[in-house]
Amino acid sequence: MLLDIQSLSHQYKSQKQVNSAIKSLSLQIEPGILGLLGPNGAGKSSLMRILATIAKPTSGKVLWRGKDIVQSPQTLRRELGYLPQYFGVYEQLSGFEFLHYIAGIKALDAAQANHTIDELLNKLNLTHAAHLPLKGYSGGMKQRIGIAQALLNDPKLLIIDEPTVGLDPQERSNFRQLLTELATERCIIFSTHIVADVESIADKIAIMHSGQLIQSGTPSTLQQSVANKCWTLTVNSADLRQLQHEYIVSHSVRKADKLEVNIVANHCPDASATLRVPTLEDAYLYYTINHQPSSFIARAS
Numbered sequence: 568m569l570l571d572i573q574s575l576s577h578q579y580k581s582q583k584q585v586n587s588a589i590k591s592l593s594l595q596i597e598p599g600i601l602g603l604l605g606p607n608g609a610g611k612s613s614l615m616r617i618l619a620t621i622a623k624p625t626s627g628k629v630l631w632r633g634k635d636i637v638q639s640p641q642t643l644r645r646e647l648g649y650l651p652q653y654f655g656v657y658e659q660l661s662g663f664e665f666l667h668y669i670a671g672i673k674a675l676d677a678a679q680a681n682h683t684i685d686e687l688l689n690k691l692n693l694t695h696a697a698h699l700p701l702k703g704y705s706g707g708m709k710q711r712i713g714i715a716q717a718l719l720n721d722p723k724l725l726i727i728d729e730p731t732v733g734l735d736p737q738e739r740s741n742f743r744q745l746l747t748e749l750a751t752e753r754c755i756i757f758s759t760h761i762v763a764d765v766e767s768i769a770d771k772i773a774i775m776h777s778g779q780l781i782q783s784g785t786p787s788t789l790q791q792s793v794a795n796k797c798w799t800l801t802v803n804s805a806d807l808r809q810l811q812h813e814y815i816v817s818h819s820v821r822k823a824d825k826l827e828v829n830i831v832a833n834h835c836p837d838a839s840a841t842l843r844v845p846t847l848e849d850a851y852l853y854y855t856i857n858h859q860p861s862s863f864i865a866r867a868s
């Protein structure tokens with residue numbers, strides 16, 4: 568296994584309080600795409616910063632190829648690409664200049680960097696804008712420059728934190744396609760609170776809530792684990808609010824003067840409700856709202 572997270576905890580301490588952002592989290596990560604899902608404040612970015620060797624854990628260990636990343640950060644950094652949640656660029660530089668600047672920081676060989684930058688600009692559809700200042704780039708183009716800088720050293724661990732924020736639907740779709748192409752023989756950790764971003768591309772999903780890992784598994788394992796809890800029900804529009812109060816409503820569609828509502832619940836919500844095929848969104852909502860212990864899937868399967 569490439570990345571082994573062992574009982575990791577992280578606390579932010581201020582004069583007045585201690586905030587536990589990660590609580591005894593263990594996870595083993597193999598090559599492929601890991602979708603790290605969780606609501607705002609779940610601890611995803613804190614975990615990403617530790618994995619990127621920018622922050623040190625309060626306790627626990629992370630091993631990369633068997634080596635502790637706090638004791639030997641360089642072993643990981645040589646093979647790491649990181650796109651943080653808030654990625655700033657020097658707006659007056661062109662895409663080409665910016666990538667050269669980052670290649671310098673990463674101490675890459677200059678001739679090799681030239682070649683790699685050309686390749687990456689081409690792969691990320693940015694060749695046409697390579698010599699234009701970054702201040703004229705769209706959100707999607709800047710995000711692609713962010714990915715390009717993370718890929719400069721051909722990383723074996725690529726960490727991307729909420730990369731699709733600000734992208735339009737076409738750019739999101741292109742971005743997912745790109746990640747699928749990049750996923751062979753490397754670990755990609757993709758953090759997001761948007762299930763649709765990862766459900767079609769992730770090999771494995773990990774769900775965080777309140778600093779804890781509450782579930783992990785393949786998308787289909789997670790979906791199957793809620794198979795007997797996903798119901799469809801047709802109701803009057805006026806009943807929706809009450810249903811939302813009582814149940815997890817994952818989706819609703821207007822059908823003539825009625826509403827077809829998807830509900831996730833442990834028991835049948837109404838005699839007229841029928842079971843339906845579960846989605847990853849159902850599983851995500853079920854676990855984050857109910858906050859089940861991580862042994863649940865093992866018991867359910």
Ligand SMILES: Nc1ncnc2c1ncn2[C@@H]1O[C@H](COP(=O)(O)OP(=O)(O)OP(=O)(O)O)[C@@H](O)[C@H]1O
Binds near residue numbers: 605608609610760
């Ligand atoms: N620098 C900090 N100082 C104090 N508390 C922090 C700091 N950074 C994060 N936190 C807290 O740690 C917890 C986890 O935050 P984190 O940003 O890791 O979550 P997240 O899942 O990435 O959420 P988001 O998607 O909103 O960024 C939250 O309660 C947050 O307020």
